[in-house]
Amino acid sequence: MNKVLVVDDDRGICTFLKRFLGDEGYVVQTAHEGRKMRRALADDTFNLVLLDLGFPQGEDGVTLARRLRVQYDCPLIIVSGKNTTIDKVVCLELGADDYVTKPFEPRELLARMRTVMRRYAGRVEPEPETKSRSPMLSFCGWQLDPEGYELRAPNGERSRLTSREFEVLRALVQRRGRVLTREQILDIVSSRSWSPYDRSVDVLIGKIRRKLGDGAGDAKFIKTVRGIGYVFAPPG
Numbered sequence: 001m002n003k004v005l006v007v008d009d010d011r012g013i014c015t016f017l018k019r020f021l022g023d024e025g026y027v028v029q030t031a032h033e034g035r036k037m038r039r040a041l042a043d044d045t046f047n048l049v050l051l052d053l054g055f056p057q058g059e060d061g062v063t064l065a066r067r068l069r070v071q072y073d074c075p076l077i078i079v080s081g082k083n084t085t086i087d088k089v090v091c092l093e094l095g096a097d098d099y100v101t102k103p104f105e106p107r108e109l110l111a112r113m114r115t116v117m118r119r120y121a122g123r124v125e126p127e128p129e130t131k132s133r134s135p136m137l138s139f140c141g142w143q144l145d146p147e148g149y150e151l152r153a154p155n156g157e158r159s160r161l162t163s164r165e166f167e168v169l170r171a172l173v174q175r176r177g178r179v180l181t182r183e184q185i186l187d188i189v190s191s192r193s194w195s196p197y198d199r200s201v202d203v204l205i206g207k208i209r210r211k212l213g214d215g216a217g218d219a220k221f222i223k224t225v226r227g228i229g230y231v232f233a234p235p236g
Helices: 011-023 034-043 061-071 085-094 106-119 163-174 182-189 200-212
Strands: 003-007 027-031 048-051 076-080 098-101 137-139 142-145 150-152 222-225 229-232
Touching (some): 003 034, 011 027, 011 106, 027 034, 034 061, 034 182, 048 106, 061 076, 061 085, 076 106, 137 163, 163 182, 163 229, 182 200, 182 229, 200 222, 200 229
Parallel strands (some): 003 027, 076 098
Antiparallel strands (some): 137 142, 222 229
16 A cells, blocks of 8 residues: 655644545555654655645754655655745755645645656555564574664674664664664654764764674675665675
8 A cells, every 4th residue: 555654743734634545545654743754764665755844843844855855765745835936946956746735625635646656656666565573683693682682693692782782773673774864863762852963873883883893894784875874784
């Protein structure tokens, strides 16, 4: 089924779209600010994002759209009360696929969504079916117990990680192959607010790499994606 992420601080609109689009066969998840949007994108794959521009706190929609476009290739429609030409031009230049002005006619929005998603047909991979698996996570002989906070080396020895190092590694391993920004990692492992200049993730990644014997220059496990963040991509 097609998954849609609605990012809007207006909970009434989110509730309406979740019901309306749900009746049309879509699976809808909502987020009311940028942090929740990043977390949702880190945890799941969406076939379309509907994004508002105005948020009372934190990042605005233009900033969120720019970050989303740098990291993800999925259909993006701006749904906003701002109806000036400059707003539309800026968003379309950022890579938005369409711009819908509030208040909107639900059927028109649905038609625009379908048009945009048809353009992406064949480019969006279907979500793999969820398979039951052991809670133990393995990679190249390493064994990570996500609930027991334990990491064992291929020789069976327990690797000593701090709780924060373990949480960062677990976040990456559980999202194997998915590129995560520093902000997304902080959102996952910490409830505190983050700063664009916060380098704590880089420090933790460096410590984890050393304990895995994973050099930054020729990393086998945690690879740096320049300008974006990190991805856990072990060989094989």
